[in-house]
Amino acid sequence: xxTDAENADHSARLAKAGAHVDSKLGELVFLAKRYPLGAIxxxxxxxxxxxxxxxxxxxxxxxxxxxxELSLTAPGAEHWLGADNFGRDVYSRIVFGARISLxxxxxxxxxxxxxxxxxxxxxxxxxGWVDLVVQRVSDIMQALPLLVLALVMAAxxxxxxxxxxxxxxxxxxxxxxxxIRANTLALxxxxxxxxxxxxxxxxxxxxxxxxxxxxxxPLIVLGTAQLGSAILTEASLSFxxxxxxxxxxxxxRMLSESAAEYVxxxxxxxxxxxLAISLVVFGTNLMGDALRDLLDPRQRT
Amino acid sequence: xxxxxxxxxxxxxxxxxxxxxVIFTLLxxxxxxxxxxxxxxxxxxxxxxxxxxxxxxGLDRPLYVQYASWIAGLAQGDLGYSYASEKPAIExxxxxxxxxxxxxxxxLLFSVIMGVPLGVISAVRQNSGVDYMFRLxxxxxxSFPSFWLGLLTLMVFVGATGNxxxxxxETESFWDAxxxxxxPAAIVGFRSSALIMRLTRSSMLEVMRQDxxxxxxxxxxxxxxxxxxxxxxxxxxPVVTIVGIEAAFLIGGLIVTETVFNIPGIAxxxxxxxxxxxxxxxxxxxxxxxxxxxxVNFIVDLLYAVLDxxxxxxx
Numbered sequence: 001x002x003t004d005a006e007n008a009d010h011s012a013r014l015a016k017a018g019a020h021v022d023s024k025l026g027e028l029v030f031l032a033k034r035y036p037l038g039a040i041x042x043x044x045x046x047x048x049x050x051x052x053x054x055x056x057x058x059x060x061x062x063x064x065x066x067x068x069e070l071s072l073t074a075p076g077a078e079h080w081l082g083a084d085n086f087g088r089d090v091y092s093r094i095v096f097g098a099r100i101s102l103x104x105x106x107x108x109x110x111x112x113x114x115x116x117x118x119x120x121x122x123x124x125x126x127x128g129w130v131d132l133v134v135q136r137v138s139d140i141m142q143a144l145p146l147l148v149l150a151l152v153m154a155a156x157x158x159x160x161x162x163x164x165x166x167x168x169x170x171x172x173x174x175x176x177x178x179x180i181r182a183n184t185l186a187l188x189x190x191x192x193x194x195x196x197x198x199x200x201x202x203x204x205x206x207x208x209x210x211x212x213x214x215x216x217x218p219l220i221v222l223g224t225a226q227l228g229s230a231i232l233t234e235a236s237l238s239f240x241x242x243x244x245x246x247x248x249x250x251x252x253r254m255l256s257e258s259a260a261e262y263v264x265x266x267x268x269x270x271x272x273x274x275l276a277i278s279l280v281v282f283g284t285n286l287m288g289d290a291l292r293d294l295l296d297p298r299q300r301t
Numbered sequence: 302x303x304x305x306x307x308x309x310x311x312x313x314x315x316x317x318x319x320x321x322x323v324i325f326t327l328l329x330x331x332x333x334x335x336x337x338x339x340x341x342x343x344x345x346x347x348x349x350x351x352x353x354x355x356x357x358x359g360l361d362r363p364l365y366v367q368y369a370s371w372i373a374g375l376a377q378g379d380l381g382y383s384y385a386s387e388k389p390a391i392e393x394x395x396x397x398x399x400x401x402x403x404x405x406x407x408x409l410l411f412s413v414i415m416g417v418p419l420g421v422i423s424a425v426r427q428n429s430g431v432d433y434m435f436r437l438x439x440x441x442x443x444s445f446p447s448f449w450l451g452l453l454t455l456m457v458f459v460g461a462t463g464n465x466x467x468x469x470x471e472t473e474s475f476w477d478a479x480x481x482x483x484x485p486a487a488i489v490g491f492r493s494s495a496l497i498m499r500l501t502r503s504s505m506l507e508v509m510r511q512d513x514x515x516x517x518x519x520x521x522x523x524x525x526x527x528x529x530x531x532x533x534x535x536x537x538x539p540v541v542t543i544v545g546i547e548a549a550f551l552i553g554g555l556i557v558t559e560t561v562f563n564i565p566g567i568a569x570x571x572x573x574x575x576x577x578x579x580x581x582x583x584x585x586x587x588x589x590x591x592x593x594x595x596x597v598n599f600i601v602d603l604l605y606a607v608l609d610x611x612x613x614x615x616x
Contacts, residue, residue: 037433037437136315136316136319137319139312139316139319140316140319140320140323141323142549143316143317143320143549143591143594143595143598144320144323144549144587144590144591144594145548145549145550145552145553145590145594146549146553147552147553147556147557148552148553148556148571148587148590151556151571151572151575152324152327152328152575152583152587153327155575155576155578156327156328156330228443228444232444232446235446235448236446236448236553236556236557239446239448239557239560240556240557240560240572241576242572242575242576252446255448255449255452263452263455263456263459263465264459267456270449270452270453270456271453274445274446274449274452274453277445277446277449278441278444278445278446278449281443281444281445281446282440282441282444282445285440285443285444286440289440
């Protein structure tokens with residue numbers, strides 16, 4: 001929701017940084033050169049997004065097909081990354097697993113951010129007892145370690161895709177609410193908000209049209225950082241048997257099935273799913289760091 | 302300071318009270334309690350027997366009565382009985398605490414020993430190859446799931462010795478125990494060291510931009526003296542605050558790592574208890590985790606005021 005003024009500002013900043021860009025592509029190339037690590041991260045994430053979107057096109061075997069004869073086949077020409085104890089193709093399961101991993105990661109991050117933004121805006125803008133309640137509830141939620149809260153939530157809700165998303169979204173809410181509240185408090189005193197109030201705009205309209213757009217940059221930074229941690233939490237929950245249920249191919253679950261007992265006999269069952277988790281989270285974190293440097297100069301290191 | 306202490310303590314108690322209500326409610330809205338799971342395992346449901354067991358466990362009482370009896374018990378050091386083993390919960394929990402404590406302390410040590418020097422070197426040599434390499438190492442610490450690193454370590458261990466390591470609550474000697482626990486502790490600590498390294502680096506860079514650093518250089522102090530005697534001291538202050546965040550962070554790492562290595566600590570026990578819907582164990586363990594996090598954060602806040610003369614709480 002970038003306005004013309006913001007675009008002009010953005011272009012001016014790029015020009016000041018020494019970029020002579022007149023196209024979107026040129027801008028992208030400039031940013032990639034300026035933040036090479038961020039570009040690598042974006043590339044890694046893009047590969048996984050591609051795999052998730054076109055899983056059917058880039059796999060030959062069905063990720064759910066079992067075949068006792070193929071049980072624990074080593075990686076080879078037919079099964080690139082080998083087969084698991086049920087004879088399911090590991091490569092297909094990892095490709096389809098990208099769908100689950102990204103869906104849960106994005107779903108829970110978006111849900112957590114959405115609820116966090118609403119709570120943060122309301123509590124920062126209204127202050128008073130609403131603010132007090134939101135703050136104390138945030139305290140309570142943040143005193144519980146993320147994985148512990150997600151575990152209890154997941155157990156309380158029961159194993160399903162939707163419930164896993166909710167269980168991971170809940171711990172994200174207070175983090176986002178805190179940041180948005182702090183921003184709202186600062187923005188509330190700005191002249192442009194006062195001007196809007198002076199011309200008789202309603203509180204709701206001011207909050208949504210004037211305060212919210214100005215909190216987008218920190219929100220994007222925070223959201224990207226949470227995305228990696230959400231994907232990791234899903235993997236941990238599934239690894240512990242409280243996340244994504246069968247038959248969905250989840251990377252974390254693949255590791256729990258193959259855990260200690262196949263360490264000896266079928267190392268490919270341990271190496272590849274873990275590599276997939278690590279790579280995608282590494283990619284989002286690289287991207288997140290670059291976005292933070294770009295959008296949030298205060299935190300620049 | 303006095304007023305602040307009182308206010309902060311009251312807030313801490315309020316938070317812990319809130320947590321107890323949240324945990325209790327979460328566990329009670331679960332569809333299916335321990336009795337359902339027992340019958341599911343048995344493959345049949347006997348309504349009369351089910352009602353009897355629920356009565357024995359006190360599950361038929363109104364929720365507020367169950368909550369009140371839990372809190373009243375807690376106040377007297379009575380944690381109730383485990384549903385799964387029917388032993389007092391305290392007898393199940395207590396022997397597992399030292400195991401996890403050893404692991405947590407070692408992990409914290411590892412994360413500081415690795416995180417602080419790497420962060421300092423990274424900052425002093427900003428934008429050099431070393432800086433990039435260390436930043437990638439710390440980012441991988443944040444990105445690689447610790448249970449995967451644990452499995453890879455097990456793989457190497459099995460390759461070298463042919464056996465899986467066995468973790469007993471009672472190990473022979475201090476050194477044996479230290480050696481045994483240092484591997485999983487390093488894995489848990491690696492993730493936390495990434496946080497410490499990043500914070501140390503940015504805090505160090507911040508301090509190195511200050512005027513008094515330039516003054517020290519101008520009056521002829523050597524680069525090393527400025528970096529390590531003037532800058533490092535002040536840069537380490539904010540790092541202390543992260544120990545509070547670390548506490549919550551470590552608990553997550555302990556849960557998966559104890560599971561991977563089959564270590565009989567409370568973190569793995571929590572997962573087992575959750576799977577069994579063993580409420581007395583789960584609610585007490587989660588409460589324990591919350592108390593640890595809240596108290597550590599409280600201490601960190603006070604410590605920060607003691608270490609940094611610019612901060613004086615209260616009046």
